[in-house]
Amino acid sequence: MERNMELEPGRNKRGIVVLVPLPLQGHMTPMLQLGTILYSKGFTIVVAHSEFRPPNPSNHPEFIFQLLSDNLSGYDACFMNLLNLISDINAKCRAPFEEYIVRLMQDQRLQHGNEVACIIYDGLLHFVDSVATCLKITSIVLRPSPAIYMLS
Template structure:
């Protein structure tokens, strides 16, 4: 019944993936589950380290120009990578979504943008276009526990912000 209801609504979900394997695979797994419930899926990804489209012929894949290459990416400088993706991918993503929103097919309207937490520019674009956005964290449970404990560790003096983020 759920699958029929989703199909009759004709909802398309746009998933924005971060280009590291530990992020791509969980997002594709989520997309597979959502697709099994009747949602149409579009996977938006940077050109750098893009997912294999042949493994998921049921999805539409959209590659965003990112200006990145193996030679100018350091896997140890995550902040620089996230910054480069925001700088290079935000405008093309907005343009793509604007075009999708012009589609007049009520069975294929964008219902929501689901994005990896590192691809935070997707929420900015969703807000600009008045679309709901959902932030998905693909991290391990240990990372989620860290986020839960972090404020308490800071309050008890175990972690300091001095010298970090200009504080």
């Protein structure tokens, strides 16, 4: 799943945007759609994702996919376990995510102005904000909830 960071000449003028989606359909799809828009604007897109229900890299060959080892690949995601799943992802993905972002920031190819522009993450994945804050990277929350959810 992990693809080497191969920056296309001229593609990376605006920097790298790291997307961190929650691995559920209604959360993953809007995040990947946002990635497509940002890619069309000249950003390099990295999708850092859980082992649980990973996205299919062949659907977005223009993106770089980074697997965050969390031992959740066989997790049973019935409704009753949904809160446990979110809690486990938050607990188990923090360290691998932080290690990856540090490696990404230190990569020599990023010394040519191709730095991490920001991290966009699902609002339920609070571990991302703590990593971004610690590393002084701008972060943006994407809340893919339907409008009716906000009213309730």
